[in-house]
Amino acid sequence: MKELKIGVVGTGFIGGRHMDAIGRIPGAKVVAVADPFIEKARGIAEGLGANAYSSVDEMLEKEELDVVHNCTPTNMHYEVDAKAIKAGKHLYCEKPLSLDAKEGEALVALLKEHPVANGVNLNYRMNALVQDMHEQVQKKKTGRSFLVTGSYVQDWMMNKDDYDWRLDPKNGGASRAIADIGSHLFDTSQYVLGKKITAVNAHLMVMHPVRLRYEKTGGTFAKAKGKLLGEIRVVNEDAASIMARFEDGTEALFQVSQISAGHKNDMRIRFDFETCSLEWRQEENNLLYIGHRDEPNQIKHREAGALEAEAAAFTDLPAGHPEGWNDVLYQAIRAFYESIRTGSYKKGKVPYATVAEGAWIMKIIEACLASDACGRWVDVQTGIS
Numbered sequence: 001m002k003e004l005k006i007g008v009v010g011t012g013f014i015g016g017r018h019m020d021a022i023g024r025i026p027g028a029k030v031v032a033v034a035d036p037f038i039e040k041a042r043g044i045a046e047g048l049g050a051n052a053y054s055s056v057d058e059m060l061e062k063e064e065l066d067v068v069h070n071c072t073p074t075n076m077h078y079e080v081d082a083k084a085i086k087a088g089k090h091l092y093c094e095k096p097l098s099l100d101a102k103e104g105e106a107l108v109a110l111l112k113e114h115p116v117a118n119g120v121n122l123n124y125r126m127n128a129l130v131q132d133m134h135e136q137v138q139k140k141k142t143g144r145s146f147l148v149t150g151s152y153v154q155d156w157m158m159n160k161d162d163y164d165w166r167l168d169p170k171n172g173g174a175s176r177a178i179a180d181i182g183s184h185l186f187d188t189s190q191y192v193l194g195k196k197i198t199a200v201n202a203h204l205m206v207m208h209p210v211r212l213r214y215e216k217t218g219g220t221f222a223k224a225k226g227k228l229l230g231e232i233r234v235v236n237e238d239a240a241s242i243m244a245r246f247e248d249g250t251e252a253l254f255q256v257s258q259i260s261a262g263h264k265n266d267m268r269i270r271f272d273f274e275t276c277s278l279e280w281r282q283e284e285n286n287l288l289y290i291g292h293r294d295e296p297n298q299i300k301h302r303e304a305g306a307l308e309a310e311a312a313a314f315t316d317l318p319a320g321h322p323e324g325w326n327d328v329l330y331q332a333i334r335a336f337y338e339s340i341r342t343g344s345y346k347k348g349k350v351p352y353a354t355v356a357e358g359a360w361i362m363k364i365i366e367a368c369l370a371s372d373a374c375g376r377w378v379d380v381q382t383g384i385s
């Protein structure tokens with residue numbers, strides 16, 4: 001088996017998690033890391049026996065890479081992605097795909113000229129039980145879809161002095177909570193139903209119109225704030241309520257928040273079908289709650305024998321040995337590399353989210369912003385209310 005040579009760009013919170021996951025995959029090795037914080041990059045590279053660079057350009061020039069992982073802040077996604085694609089490298093990019101829908105569309109166009117394998121780390125769909133829901137729907141075991149109800153709430157931006165680069169629209173985009181975590185609800189629900197979200201009606205909320213800005217160099221979720229630099233006016237949302245409609249007419253209600261005390265990474269999503277309901281909760285991600293009308297409800301535990309055959313490929317441990325968030329990220333990256341090795345990415349049927357799917361989610365996010373501005377439903381494709 002030819003070893004896949006990997007370059008990781010961005011060594012913050014998620015970059016570190018990518019490197020851990022890659023280390024678990026046979027036949028893949030991180031050979032280069034790039035980050036403008038060169039001292040940090042050097043320290044990480046040394047531990048991995050890799051080379052460190054302060055820029056993606058230098059990394060692409062000096063290394064013979066197979067795959068680039070883009071783990072930079074959102075404002076750098078397009079630039080790094082475009083460079084990797086043009087250099088003919090397979091690309092695994094963090095979500096949200098880009099700063100706005102225009103950049104997303106430009107990446108889709110670029111991939112037509114340079115058809116490399118491309119994935120966006122909308123990782124929750126890679127949980128074995130989410131895959132199981134997807135398979136049940138694909139096999140028409142659940143009957144007609146009635147409703148979707150989802151929430152993704154966190155508390156890490158709850159206080160006025162919680163600061164992060166995502167607060168600056170130039171770095172994080174015009175949307176914050178929706179782009180950062182709502183994107184996962186959109187992807188997971190679209191993937192399970194196999195249908196696109198085509199219209200939204202959203203209301204966005206800013207709880208702290210003014211926040212304190214800190215130096216904060218430790219990465220997302222770091223407790224150390226560093227030096228106080230002053231006040232900033234907040235323009236992107238702390239929370240949002242979103243009604244959404246899928247292409248088959250199914251309606252959804254989503255809530256996202258980064259200011260909900262005690263909720264750390266609390267994503268829940270429930271699908272109401274003709275024959276049953278299915279609910280998955282990220283913080284209890286080894287369980288699937290199955291609701292019935294006329295018989296006892298069930299809890300399905302993540303274990304290969306209990307899952308749809310295709311979903312069983314996304315779990316390694318026997319029942320009673322919990323798998324967690326890191327394991328799901330590992331499954332996502334493993335599946336991406338497998339599609340490179342087998343060439344299945346060329347046929348277009350892959351379990352992970354592609355750049356085209358990430359670009360559609362950017363359009364959903366922009367439709368939410370447009371809906372909030374006009375107070376009406378907005379069509380995702382046209383942006384018209």
Ligand SMILES: NC(=O)c1ccc[n+]([C@@H]2O[C@H](COP(=O)([O-])OP(=O)(O)OC[C@H]3O[C@@H](n4cnc5c(N)ncnc54)[C@H](O)[C@@H]3O)[C@@H](O)[C@H]2O)c1
Nearest residue numbers: 010011012013014034035071072073074094095096219220
């Ligand atoms: N899929 C998930 O569950 C998940 C979770 C967290 C973050 N993310 C996404 O990952 C991305 C990064 O977020 P994070 O939380 O790791 O941020 P972070 O602030 O912790 O880390 C970002 C890193 O990128 C580096 N960087 C900045 N500019 C760069 C450049 N030009 N070239 C190379 N490196 C550069 C920074 O120095 C820092 O080390 C964001 O787009 C975010 O939405 C995804």
